[in-house]
Amino acid sequence: MLPVVDLAGELVRINSVSPKAKSSTQNSGEIALAHWLTDYFQQNDFIVETQPVVGQRANLIARPRRFPADRPTLALEAHMDTVDVQGMTVSPFAAEIRDGALWGRGSCDVKGTLAAMITAALQWHHREPAPGLNVMVLAAMGEEMGTLGSQALAKQQWPFRSVLVGEPTNLQPVVAHKGLWRLSVETFGKACHSSRPEEGVNAIDSMFRLQEKIIHTLAPVFMANGENTLSMTTLHSGSMINIIPDHACLEIDARFAADTEVEAHWQAWQSSLAGDAAKLMELERKPAFSSRPDSPLLFALQSTAEKHGVVFQPHSERYYSDAGHFSAAGYDAIIWGAGDIRQAHTVDEHIPLQQLHLAVDRLLTLFEQYGRR
Template identity: 30%
Template structure:
């Protein structure tokens, strides 16, 4: 039964239309830096899906920044619901070495900002739903497309869905995994340490307190004591714990005792760790240094904490039906499957934690190409993603 409807849907899969849609989405700027990054792309997708005959909703989330929701199927059984989710916003287009909006295809790859992160996936998702609809295959449950806003910042699009629906049983987030099944990822937090010293002339260092040297002591503790501990921690689904010292700035010029120094770090935390715990680790280092150095004055803060936003981990058990279905689908489409963890953060953790939706990340292209100066996505992977999505929809939402 499934094999028949899968074959039938493939006959209606219009590969050229998916490639054209990818191109058209790339051609519409939706980068952060624009006043309302997703305004135009979301209007385009909404119109496109309505013209394809889908039931649709255009949902304002922040001002004119709207999620696009479309669905197929009567939704008689909530166990048989699947959401294909992708974000419509991209990172900035500055410093790109290729035309960010051309969608040019070279050697089987489509280029431009958002090609891999994640307009190719959006097109693959729309193409999958369209193929099933135009093949006239009836569903028992319901398959949703959700194009959301603001993933690259504060995930307000996914947050809206988690709070207001549609709340499906399962979701696939199409971030680039090279079509691997990524059923988890780590949480993310950015931590800042601000070291306060005292400015003085470099010739009279005894009159000042050197914040760069104090920061150096903190860095040494992080490298020699904290990082080896973090390195020991790993989780079977989300992979290893990690801390990256990513940014440092301090002082004014060589002949002045540096009166301030700022360190910023990225901490990837596991389901059995916590955001608060990650902050406490750094605070503990400072407290212990202070015992021998009363001059040390440093504050620890969470960056971008003004909206109270947390970036939690995602976990979908390997035993989940969704993981098994994606294995089957991958075997069918690309003759292989691999499960792993997604190295970056996704909306999936919000859909899962706050919306109770079992979520897996699977999409076309390689993560390393995302945010890069030469962003591209292999066209063949976009088409294969579409086929994997078709198989998954039929298996989960079918009769």
């Protein structure tokens, strides 16, 4: 069994950048990482199951060979993929160790936490006598581009009721985040030479009128609760400066609180924009996450913090995560992990080595506390 820092370094060295198209079936680095992890788990007496999601891109489900069905089970979940490496000022896959940190793409988000979860699970199940809690590890594909892996995992029935979702949280629990709603609006016109604009129909002009309606009518209603946000994030149109454009496309990213009736807003948008020679599409709608008031996992994390003499600070976050899908499917989910979210996706991504060691220690205590509930 590798020490946690060595394991994290091995994971960082494997390029597992998520494909730019979330539905891509190309031979992504996730597949190489999944193969490496499969071998590692099997060498350490864990059984590995794969769950294909897109082509050969699959989730891994690892459980100890000794897995008594009459004992409670806790799942640890983290994603295998990373964002791109463009513009990085440190070598993305060298896994350099200096200044008390591990540097490279994915070190913070979220291979460091994945390494800590695996290390703790292996140490737990190599104890004698056999512990009274089963611990499974779920390694998900495609989180950075669509959370595809966790969507597939959450649709299955598993022998656990609680899942700890790995994200960099400085070892504090995240108990809520907003849902995700993404739309596209297209307008269509008639192309012609810009010297004779009267012979065409300008799709940009049509888009401008729709934007006015969105800005002054639809968006304020959506954001009326003071928590929801709505942003126009991409706008594409035109092919040449001397051609009146016949097409324009606007994309919108919205984030919503758990009590938002998104379907009602969707119906209002469709009604409002109908008849404007526009095409409105819903690209994504993902559930908000809020932990259960009686969460056994959160109580166990609180007991763990007390055992280690650290302040317990549950909080909410603004990003989206795999927890949304698990929570919506009825699982008791909490987000937790090593590292600082402000280091995720950065040009010099890194994670303090101390956080990796602390994560393993606290996970082992968490297993003890959860197993008593």
